[in-house]
Amino acid sequence: MDRIVRNMVINAVRYTPSYQGKKKGHILVSCQRRGNAVTISVWDNGIGIPEDRQADIFKSYVQVDNPERNREKGFGLGLSIVQGLADLLGHELNVNSTPGRGSRFSVTVPFVGLVPLELLEVKAVEDDDPDLTNMVVVIIEDDSDLRVEISMRLTEHGCYVVAGESSHDVIEQLRVEALASGPHFILSDYRLEHEDGVAAIGAVRAAAGASIPAILWSGDTSSAVLKKVALSGMKLLSKPVSEQTLLSILARHKSRTSTEIGVKAVAGNVRSG
Incomplete structure (x- = not known):
């Protein structure tokens, strides 16, 4: 989940100009609970994706706005990794986008009221990670x-x-x-x-x-x-x-x-x- 959300944010940053005309670039990360699920979304008001290309963006090495294959724009793997991890975890992945107005990528995950004991044990192990504060x-x-x-x-x-x-x-x-x-x-x-x-x-x-x-x-x-x-x-x-x-x-x-x-x-x- 950490990698899924991070890649969605990186993708939003990459395709949201600081300014588009007089409109300032914005990115929003949100969580909405709906019944027994939580939808985590990354919204942007960037360049957007044409409807006929939205199915392609989750394929490896595909970048809608990089036909010249400029390496500085990355390798087109970020969203394919998102799709693969969502499939692996069994989570629903959605995209809504309009060219020139922006995009919303979201992943829906089960809502659990209490943290399971096995996850608390994992957290205890993670707490032993090195503290590199102020380095x-x-x-x-x-x-x-x-x-x-x-x-x-x-x-x-x-x-x-x-x-x-x-x-x-x-x-x-x-x-x-x-x-x-x-x-x-x-x-x-x-x-x-x-x-x-x-x-x-x-x-x-x-x-x-x-x-x-x-x-x-x-x-x-x-x-x-x-x-x-x-x-x-x-x-x-x-x-x-x-x-x-x-x-x-x-x-x-x-x-x-x-x-x-x-x-x-x-x-x-x-x-x-």
Whole structure:
């Protein structure tokens, strides 16, 4: 359900211009209980979908407003994933849309008055997830879909994320936001459009004036890439990188940093005494 709703929201953002004529773009997420069911809807006043294309939008690699196959507009998988997950869960999926006026995507799920015991047990396990609150993480990734996906997941775990498709993007964001502390960690793809990940991380470190811990990921495991990454002293993860792997790496770093700060504080108190 988390992925279904998130993909519907991402789709609405992608196809809702900031302004359409004099009309400002709006997106609304709503829940309505009807008897023993709840309908979760994502409304937008974006470009809309012609009626004769509405059946196609749930097919893989289909994008109504991307005939030129521009990679920057994604890959057309978001709504096909929504359809597949809704079918898997047995939930009803609906779309209502008018060209030029917007769309409403909705999924209808059973309403349960009390949370079943087995779900409470699952929640207890989830509560053990790492708390990354106040950790500033830089993400450099030129695949916009992957960048948004990772950013959202880390944000859910408490991270403050600064993400961009290049080192220039994130350096500019860091300059504008003027954060009180951080960045604390850099995550970067190796193969970027105008630079490699080693150079990108080096540029962010130079701009921040600190040797910020960093990790690279790549689908390219050629000897040349492995050698360059090894010389940089950074670790290389193979794509696709699991969410749990990233969370574990960040949690270990935060725990180690907190311990070092605590040791320094104790040492300072001992010297003062």
